[in-house]
Amino acid sequence: MKDSSGTLLTLALQFSLLSFLAIGGAITALPEMHRQAVDVYHWMTSTQFAQLVAIAQAAPGPNVLIVTLIGQQVAGIPGALVATVCMCGPACAVAFQTARAFHQFKQSRWAIVLQAGLIPVSVGLVGATALIVARSADEGWPTLLITAATFAITHWTRISPLWALGAATLIGLSGLV
Amino acid sequence: MTEHVLAPPPTIVVPTTTDLFLGFFQIAISGFGGVLAWARRVIVQECKWMTADEFNELFALCQFLPGPNIVNFSLIYGSRIRGPAGATAAVLGLMGPPTALMILLGSLYSRYGALPQSRGALAGLAAAAAGLLISTAVSMAEPLARKGIGNVLIAAVAFVAVGVLQWPLLGVLAVLVPLSIARAWRRS
Numbered sequence: 001m002k003d004s005s006g007t008l009l010t011l012a013l014q015f016s017l018l019s020f021l022a023i024g025g026a027i028t029a030l031p032e033m034h035r036q037a038v039d040v041y042h043w044m045t046s047t048q049f050a051q052l053v054a055i056a057q058a059a060p061g062p063n064v065l066i067v068t069l070i071g072q073q074v075a076g077i078p079g080a081l082v083a084t085v086c087m088c089g090p091a092c093a094v095a096f097q098t099a100r101a102f103h104q105f106k107q108s109r110w111a112i113v114l115q116a117g118l119i120p121v122s123v124g125l126v127g128a129t130a131l132i133v134a135r136s137a138d139e140g141w142p143t144l145l146i147t148a149a150t151f152a153i154t155h156w157t158r159i160s161p162l163w164a165l166g167a168a169t170l171i172g173l174s175g176l177v
Numbered sequence: 178m179t180e181h182v183l184a185p186p187p188t189i190v191v192p193t194t195t196d197l198f199l200g201f202f203q204i205a206i207s208g209f210g211g212v213l214a215w216a217r218r219v220i221v222q223e224c225k226w227m228t229a230d231e232f233n234e235l236f237a238l239c240q241f242l243p244g245p246n247i248v249n250f251s252l253i254y255g256s257r258i259r260g261p262a263g264a265t266a267a268v269l270g271l272m273g274p275p276t277a278l279m280i281l282l283g284s285l286y287s288r289y290g291a292l293p294q295s296r297g298a299l300a301g302l303a304a305a306a307a308g309l310l311i312s313t314a315v316s317m318a319e320p321l322a323r324k325g326i327g328n329v330l331i332a333a334v335a336f337v338a339v340g341v342l343q344w345p346l347l348g349v350l351a352v353l354v355p356l357s358i359a360r361a362w363r364r365s
Contacts, residue, residue, distance in 0.1 A: 017347070018346075019243060019244050019245070020243045020244075021346050021347060021350055022243070022244065023241075023243075023354070024240055024241075024246075025245070025246055026245045027310075027313070029346065031339045031340060031343065031346065032345065032346035032347075034343075035343055035346075039343070048290075050306070050307070051299045051300075051302070052286070053310075054299065054302040054303040054305070054306035054307075055282055055286060055299075055302070056279070057306045057309060058209070058306070059209075059278060059282055060205065060206045060208055060209050060275060060278070061206070061208060061212070061275025061276075061278065061279065062205065062208065062247050062248065062271065062272070063212075064245035064248065065275055065276060065279045068276055068279040068280065068283070069279055069282070069283045069286075072279075072283035072284070072287075073283065073286075073287065077280060080276070080279070080280050080283060081276075087244075087245065088245055088248045088268075090244075091242075091244030092243075092244040092248055092249055092252055094242070094243055094244070095239070095242035095243055095244050095252070096249070096252055096253060096256070096264075098242055099238060099242065099253045111238075111241070112361075112365055113358060113361045113362045114241050114358065114361075115240075115241060116361035116364070116365065117354065117357040117358030117359075117360065117361035117362070118241060118354065118357070118358070119321065119328070120321060120327075120328040120329075120331035120332045121331060121332070121335050121350070121354055121357055122317075123314070123317045123318050123321050123332040123335075124331065124332035124334065124335025124336040124339070124340075125335050125336075125339055125346075126310070126313055126314045126317055127318065127332065127335075127336040127340060128335065128336050128339040128340025128341075129340070130310035130311040130313070130314040130340075131336070131341070132340055133303070133306060133307045133310050134308075134311065136303070137304045137307045138304055138307065139300070142304075143300060143301070143303075143304035144304070146301060146304035146305055146308065147304045147305070147307045147308040147311070148308065149308065150305040150306075150307075150308025150309055150312075151308040151311045151312050151315075152308075153308075154309055154312035155312040155316070161209075161309050161312075162209055164305050164308065164309070165302060165305045165306065167305075168302055168304055168305030169298045169302045169305075170298075171301045172298040172299065172301020172302060172304075173294060173297055173298040173301070174297070175297050176297075177297060177300045177301050177304070
């Protein structure tokens, strides 16, 4: 990897910027991560991206750790650490300073306005995330059925989604998809 | 019965730096598919570091600050309780072990991900993860739909621009966020 420092710098810049755009959670920035990793920099295919998202969802820990996996696929362990620190560091530093000024956040009018204004945008972005992952993951009828079944189980029953993830992995392992 | 009567009323416990590390470590490793539910359970119910109201207030603040919500939460809470050492302990507890686990999983993926068996398993897992994400999106959209057509329109524009047309996020947010906040301001 002769251009590894250049790649690390790209990772650092992209994820530092992205950390400020993740409104209402890291999951809202997934479509942009997909665009960068697949379309702009050609670090991976759309299918690989969906698989990394799936691994991050199945493993314990905050959602933001998807960036660790992306960074690692691009530039090994240094890439994983750079992506993780840059996705958390700069934006959290700003958040930390802001939090000191807002001890009584919930009561202020601005808080209510910000919340009311940002929620519809982040809902749309989570929907975009779901669409992009589904389009990359569902390559035929068997995978479409798994997606539909997992949605139904998660949305209309109290069964833990972990069972659905485990069952789907086994179905895939048995060669049915 | 007597013990129940004599039990002290629920009081707030002030965690030490070690408690902060261990508490956020527990939240991180229990939190499959996001950690909010576990954060509430560990911090409010098990450790009694905050009341439910205090938790909601701080979490609401973290949601509207830039950066990953739960990382903001651990940083701000750790620092309010124990200064820089507390902030460091809380963030390391939350992020350290899961990051190490992710790197391990990532190495396995790099090494074995292309094998035929793994490809099948990963295809199944990814399809299920997509279903999980759709469920998250629908649960978020349902309450929004009850708040009027304007909110739904803004969400739909964000969805189409970023999800269908795959436009860059920065441009979409630069237009949509001021518009949506201005609309909320007029209605408040």
